[in-house]
Amino acid sequence: MIRLFGILAGLFFTVAVMWSFATGAFVAATEGLGEETAEHAFHKYPKDLHLASDGVFGTFDKAQLQRGYQVYKEVCAACHSMKFVAIRDLADLGYNEAQLKAEAASWQVPGIDPSTGEATMRPGLPTDYFPSPYPNTVAAAAANNNAIPPDLSLMAKARHDGSAYVYSLLTGYQAQPAELLKEFPASKTPTGLHYNPYFPNLNLAMAPPLTANGQVTYAPGNPDPTIDQMAQDVAAFLTWTAEPTLDKRKQTGWPVLGFLLFATILAFFAKKQIWSAVKPSRKD
C-alpha cells in the first residue's frame, strides 16, 4: 500500500516538474535563451593583485599598510566611513603610543561641549572609531548623485576576491568602449555615473578617486605614489581593516595543524596496534 502511494506520489512530482521542463524547453526553442546583456558581455573579473599577506605564510607589510592608511585618510575618507575600525587599532601598523595620539588628534570626531552640552566636533582620541564624513545617509546620498558610499571596514571581505576587486575598481576607470555602444546603444553610461568594467553593472556613482600620480605624498623611502601603487596600497590597507586578526589567525593555524598531525599519527598507530589482534580485516 505504501509502495503504491509512493509510486503515485513519485509520478506526480515527476510529471509536474517535467511539465515545467517542457514549457521551458519550448520557450528556449522558440525564443532562444534570453538576450545577451551589456553587463554580461563587458564585465571583467578582478586583475591579479599580489599582497604580502597572501597565501598561508603571508603576513602584512606594515609599511604598505601605513601608505594605504594615508591614501584612505587623504582621499577615500572624504566620502567613505570605516566605522568598525578604531584609531587605536592602527597600533597594528607599527605606530607607537605618541604617534597614535597625534594621529587621533588629526581627526575631528563628534563630541559634546562640556560646558553647554551642545553637539560639537573635537579632536579624536585613540579610543574613538573613525568618524563618518556625513551626518547621515540622506546627506551621503545627496552629495553623491543618490548613491551612498558604502562603509569600507569590511569591503575586502564583502566582495568576491575583495582586495583585488578594490585595486581593479580604482585602476579600472575608462571611457565606454565603442563596441559596447555599438552592440548595446541603450546601455550608454548615464550622466553622473562612471564607466568601470569591474563594477557588476558597469556604471558606478563614484568618480575616479585616484586621478593623478603623486596625488598623495609618501614619506621618503617609499615607492613612488603612482595611481597603481596607491591603489595597491589602499587595497592592502582594506585587507587589514576587513580582518585585522588575519596574521594571528594564520600564525595560530600552523601549531594547531602540527599538533593535530602528530596526534593523528599517534592515533593511527594506536588503532593499528589495537586491531592487529583481530587481523585480517574485511576483504571487499
Added chain:
Amino acid sequence: MSFPWARQYEPKNGLTKFLDEKLPLPRLVYGAIGAGYPVPRNLSYMWNFGVLAGFCLVLQIVTGVVLAMHYAPNALVAFGTTEHIMRDVNWGWMMRYAHANGASFFFIVVYLHIFRGFFYSSYKAPREMIWLLGVVIFLLMMATAFMGYVLPWGQMSFWGAKVITGLFGAIPIVGEPIQVWLLGGFAPDNAALNRFFSLHFLLPFVIAGVVILHIWALHIPGSSNPTGVEIKTEADTVPFHPYYTAKDGFGLGIFLLLFCTMVFFLPNYLGHPDNYIEANPLSTPAHIVPEWYFWPFYAILRAFTVDFFFVPAKLMGVLAMFAAILVWFFLPWLDKSPVRSGHYRPLFRKFFWFGLIPTMAVLFYCGGAPAEEPFVMLSQLATAYYFLHFLVILPLVSSIEKPEPLPYSITEAVLGSDKKAVLGENTTPAV
C-alpha cells in the same frame, strides 16, 4: 538489550561500587560506548560519521554558547556585535569561524552518514526507528542552521530569511497569516531576529535529546555492517572499546585536520561575501542563495517554474522541497529487498552510483547557481530523477532484482569460509 556475550561492568573500587549502587552512570557508559557493547568487527570508515556528527554537535554547542555571551540579538546592533566578536573579543574570531565552519562540517558529516545509510540500506528493519529519528534530527539541523545564519544580520541573512519565510506565503489562504505570525511582522525585523536567536539557542539541545533517542534505538539491534548480514556469533563482534574508540579517535584526527585547515586558512571559503554587508531591506542582492548545504533542496524548490493545473508553481516548489526530505521517512517501507548492503545488490548499486549520486551533484551545483538556463533545465531533470529514484525505482528494483549470494556470516566475509578455523570451539551462536 545486548548480545549474550557482552561483557558485564564490574565496579572495582569503593568509589565505583558506590556509584554503581546509587547512580549507575559508569555502567551505562560501559554498556553504551565501552567494552560492554559488542560491535560488528567489519565496520568500514563509513561508520565513523555518527560519532563525528556527535562531536560536531558538541563543538557547535560549546562555540555557540561562547558567541552568545558577546552577541546581541537586536537588529540595530547585531551586525556590529558580530564584528565586535571578530575584532575585540579575545579569540572571538576563532570562535566565530569555528562555529560557522563547524555548521558546514556538521552537514558534510551528516550527509555522508545519510548516504552511508542509503547505500547499505541501514534504514531497513530492524533499524527503522534509528532512521526515522535520524530524519527528524536532519530536519531540526536544517531549522537550526537556517536561523543561525540570520543572526549576523548581513544581507544574505536578511534576504535568505525573507525568501524562506516567504515560502509559507505560497500556502493557499492560511499562508500569509502564518508567515506574518512566524516573523512577527511583514518582513524580517527585530521581532524575527529575537525569536530566531531564542530558537537557535534552544534547538541544538533538542537535537541532543533526539540524538540520545537515536543512539538508544541503535543499541537495540546494534550497528549494521558493510555486508548487511546480522551478527550471528561472538566471533562476528569486537567490543566497542578499545577497537572502535581507537578507530573513531583516528577518524576524529583526520576530521580535525581538515576542519582546522578551513578555520585557520580558508574561513570564508564556504560563506557568501554579501553577508559581510549589513542587512538593508531597501537593497536586494543580485543573487539570493542559501548556505551550500541547502542547495540541493533550493534547486528542487526553484525547479517548478510553471503552474501545474490548479497548483501554482510556487506552491508546487514548496511541496516538492518538503517532500524531497519527507520521502526519506518512508524508505524502510518503500525498499522491500531483504538484502541490505549495496555490495550484494547489482541493480540497486547501479542506480545508486549512476543515478542518485550524479543527481545530487547536479542539484547541488544548480542550487548554488543563478536561476538561469541551463541550470533551471538541469535542475528540472535532476528533480524528476530524484523523485523517481526514491519513489518508483527503489520499490521496483527491490522486487525485480536478483541479489548476489551473501556470506554466511560477518566472520566468513572477513576470514573466508573455513568455519572451524574461524569460529573456534567455544563460541556461542546467537539466536
